[in-house]
Amino acid sequence: MSKSDTVSTQSETIKDDKKLYVIKIGGNVIDNSENLYKFLKDFTALPGYKILVHGGGKVATQLSETLGIEPKLVDGRRITDIETLRVVTMVYGGLINKNIVAQLQRNGNNAIGLTGADGDFIRTKKRPVKTIDYGFVGDIDENSINPQSISNLMEARFTPVFCAITHDGDGQLLNTNADTIASAIAVALAKLYETTLIYCFEKKGVLKDINDEHSLIKDIDPLKYEDLKTQQIIHSGMLPKLDNAFTAISSGVKAVIIGHSDDLGKLKHNQPFGTRLSKSL
Numbered sequence: 001m002s003k004s005d006t007v008s009t010q011s012e013t014i015k016d017d018k019k020l021y022v023i024k025i026g027g028n029v030i031d032n033s034e035n036l037y038k039f040l041k042d043f044t045a046l047p048g049y050k051i052l053v054h055g056g057g058k059v060a061t062q063l064s065e066t067l068g069i070e071p072k073l074v075d076g077r078r079i080t081d082i083e084t085l086r087v088v089t090m091v092y093g094g095l096i097n098k099n100i101v102a103q104l105q106r107n108g109n110n111a112i113g114l115t116g117a118d119g120d121f122i123r124t125k126k127r128p129v130k131t132i133d134y135g136f137v138g139d140i141d142e143n144s145i146n147p148q149s150i151s152n153l154m155e156a157r158f159t160p161v162f163c164a165i166t167h168d169g170d171g172q173l174l175n176t177n178a179d180t181i182a183s184a185i186a187v188a189l190a191k192l193y194e195t196t197l198i199y200c201f202e203k204k205g206v207l208k209d210i211n212d213e214h215s216l217i218k219d220i221d222p223l224k225y226e227d228l229k230t231q232q233i234i235h236s237g238m239l240p241k242l243d244n245a246f247t248a249i250s251s252g253v254k255a256v257i258i259g260h261s262d263d264l265g266k267l268k269h270n271q272p273f274g275t276r277l278s279k280s281l
């Protein structure tokens with residue numbers, strides 16, 4: 001396709017030179033400074049528009065324990081009482097976000113660190129209490145993200161770095177899973193950019209045997225996903241990650257990859273890595 005060609009999705013028209021990478025970095029990479037700095041260098045070297053999303057669940061759990069606040073997680077989601085909300089705001093919005101931004105600035109990448117409250121970029125709704133009260137946890141819906149405002153920031157040559165803190169528009173900060181934020185940002189921005197979503201973590205991708213890095217599953221479609229779940233090859237944190245990934249691929253995002261943070265550099269050289277999702281094989 002030539003530079004002037006366009007592809008149409010939904011009601012918008014996307015120029016093919018508007019490629020965007022939305023990249024989420026996992027908690028175990030954030031916790032390892034060597035891996036994190038390598039990843040941030042490779043992230044800086046990637047051409048095109050980029051958005052980085054991070055959580056830092058592992059660091060939040062460690063700090064909670066140090067402060068004598070018992071961490072509670074249900075199906076990978078943190079029960080966020082008022083004390084825990086203070087911890088995650090400090091850890092995600094402060095310590096981790098500002099450290100990542102400073103490293104990116106050192107690399108020559110003009111990063112700007114954000115919670116969802118900054119610029120009203122991500123507005124969520126406090127999760128209703130059903131069988132479990134998750135506390136100050138915010139759920140994203142189809143109106144949570146305004147793609148144009150995030151686009152304006154990128155067109156001004158800033159690289160947005162979002163942490164896992166959002167707000168309800170009524171003065172309340174909320175804790176939102178970072179995998180879900182990455183997927184929702186990718187879906188919203190797919191209206192304006194040809195968008196690829198990449199989940200980087202500490203393994204080669206989705207593995208047949210979690211202890212064998214050579215057992216990479218290169219492609220997964222919804223049918224194979226069901227099969228892998230039944231066989232319990234996929235479990236714990238990988239389940240919500242894949243659910244978010246499939247939501248993205250079926251909502252206008254061009255490609256979704258789940259892979260090792262050390263392999264991000266391969267993207268620049270068009271070398272395949274990790275597990276690639278498809279709507280159907």
Ligand SMILES: Nc1ncnc2c1ncn2[C@@H]1O[C@H](COP(=O)(O)OP(=O)(O)O)[C@@H](O)[C@H]1O
Pocket residue numbers: 025026027028029055076200201202203205206207208209210233234235236237238239241
């Ligand atoms: N089949 C699988 N392949 C790879 N990882 C898996 C698999 N099944 C479960 N996992 C687990 O999922 C985890 C990734 O999910 P999570 O911890 O939520 O990611 P992140 O670090 O990005 O926040 C891995 O560390 C691994 O323990």
Ligand SMILES: CC(=O)N[C@@H](CCC(=O)OP(=O)(O)O)C(=O)O
Pocket residue numbers: 025026027028054055056057058060076077078079088137138164175176177178179
């Ligand atoms: C509501 C909820 O569970 N929020 C997550 C946000 C951080 C996150 O997603 O961090 P990782 O990417 O490191 O897992 C939490 O506090 O653990």
